[in-house]
Amino acid sequence: MATPAPALVLLPEWGSGHLMSMLESSKRVLLTNGGRDFSITLLIMRPPTDEATSEVEAHVRREAASGLDIRFHRLPAVEPPADAVGVEEFIARYIQLHAPNVRDAVAGMGCPVAALVLDMFAAPMVDVARDLGVPSYVFMSSTGAMLALMLHLPVLHELVTVEFDEVDGEVDVPGLPPLPPASMPCPVVDKKSPNYTWFMHLGDRFMDATGIIANTTDELEPGPLAAIANGRCVPGRTAPPVYPIGPVLSLGSGNAKKDNPDPPHGCIAWLDGQPPASVVFLCFGSMGWFEAPQVVEITTALELSGHRFLWVLRGPPAAESGAGAPDGSEHPTDANLDELLPGGFLERTKGKGMVWPTWAPQKDILAHPTVGGFVTHCGWNSVLESLWYGVPMAPWPLYAEQHLNAFELVAAMGVAVPLKVDTKRGNFVEAAELERAVRSLMGGGTEEGRKAREKAAEMKAVCRKAVADGGSSQAALQRLSKALHDGAALPKK
Template structure:
């Protein structure tokens, strides 16, 4: 009887940006292993999300992957009661995941086959102890940037060195591998040291160091500074970090950018088909990005003044925004926008022909691949950034939450693929019309030296991204092969 292929057991956070990024990365491991004579299977441990909306999304992903034909199994963990006293989103997520530890242990122990690794979402990093108790390797999956990884590893050091709040620091914050970091660019979860969110991030950064390895959705050439700082031991002096495997950009299996020619194009794509090359600025703010009415007015004024063609994905507030309640994990999604209510009177008529406002989900990757797109005003979530870099589109980052302020700093100062956008963090990341107008002109005008540099650098990064994942020499492809070999060698039958 043939020995079953060792399993990669995945424990993702339920959000699409975490779950699908981890799953797509491990599907690459599965395929790379098959190509090198190292067979794997994937078992995804499915937690019941804390909201029905998130649960429906997870089940949709499960159904799609179950029909993919790949060796992917799904194990639903028993439900747990969510923490009722969490003070913040990140604390809630980390605590809720950690409550599943006994069920994760039981699931892995009962696999009945060797386990190559327990692959953990960054918020599940404390479960390295579960893997250790079972005698199997543990890998943390980092769905964010190498810069964020360097900061999280270094955060326990900063905690001991910096006694005041980061906004009280005289000067910049030192993060190994990055230019001096303005306090205003620190990620949202760590700006208040009195917050449980901050306490959890310090703990998570410490537990990353106990993993067998770290899988990162980035590439050596994209973020050489932070990745080198981690490898050189500068993030945690005196303690060697686990090996990091930068296997990105991971966007989708196969990386197919083209739509099925047998299907009619999406309305946004059909509109773009009629626009000149590189003439349209695309505004889109992720699955949870939306704006209050006052901010919408500023955006409309900026787009009118700039004179540039635009495609704007405008979403309405989540239902909870009106009732004063929200999902405990912060995952409430915007609604489809009522354009008659949100947009100033006459705006659509005045911009007819050169602008399109789309009020619901839009095919972002396909839009960024379109030759009519010349720039991207984005919230700066890492998945959106990678899609933009893959297609060589320069950006103007407008950070809204999570680690996006750090991402914006890296895109402008470290990578040079973006023009700066002045965001008032004290006013809930408000942007004045004049500032957005300036940024759009800088991004799109041929005469803008700042925009020219961003466009040239974005074109360079497009080539970098594609060469990194190329077989036979790409740095990310080589990292994937090293990871596959490490997983194959580390496979072990879990202890009971």
């Protein structure tokens, strides 16, 4: 009887950006040598909200039908922590409560385990892997810059004795240009909060992993990745090897014209009638929505800019379906355009603009040749999609690590025009500022806009070269595959 292939055992956080990014990365490992070397077992935690549970189950059904060697193991339910103060604290503590069940699941595998691959919020479970005698890898679904910051945060804690927004000047993060305090990630701006304490703890536990798998490339983020490798993030300690195998994107499209008998999505059909590179696309992720005063500022900016636009506008979360969710997954509702938009806006912009009030196929929109710019919340998956298609950005960060991502896009990568976001007013943007950024982004004659468009086109080629045969990400994937194969072990009981 043939020896079963070693298993990659995955423990993702339930959010789509975490789960699908980890799964797609692991599928790349699975397919590296024709799918013969590994199998995948996905450990599924029951999410703390019904809406998140429905999303996870939809992903599971789709992957179960893919034909790949992916197995699904549902972990027993646990009681969520009732006293968590912040979102990140809740997620980390809720995941940690699953540790005994994760241990039982891995110990019960009837084959060698190549690795327990942990979401960044599950990093403390490196102890579970160590106790079982199997390797552990942290999967970083965010940027190399965020990874460098998390590793460096315990050092910064000792060096910076005041709150970061009280720093006189910039914050020094190895591998990055001097960082304005306002660009620090939301979970670490308040040192007194449990979120901050957890992020320090998570970064410290990254150092105990066998390796770190990162959804980025050497060429996109050379500074942070080099700073980690040469020991500048954690002086005196050697960081685990980092495997930058990105950009990892699920590029399958249900709206592509080729071999698809269905009519195109409404957004795509509208884009089909626009001139090349003429449309600015505004979209703010699965949890992005705005109050009415901000909506008015956006409408004013779009009218005054004179540019064609496609705007995905969502309404506030419904109280009975996610508002106040303990894990922060407050999903917007479909927007009521009559209530949110100023009177006459749709009539005045008819033919030149479209406001779409529900989910939209972002990857297909960014791939469309009529899209010339992207106003984005700077979620890392959205950024990678934009770079893959060479679309320059105007960053409008809202939460999580997005303010750091926005800074990196402008100051380090040069693929975006700056947008002044007032963090003290809930990330508010004035109409005149958005109008200026849209004009610059779409070819308004500014030097920063021209450079962002040129750099975005350059990064499109860089991303595609990285994942092609002989590319840097492909080489990292080969190194990772070998390390996984060499480290596979039967778990201890």
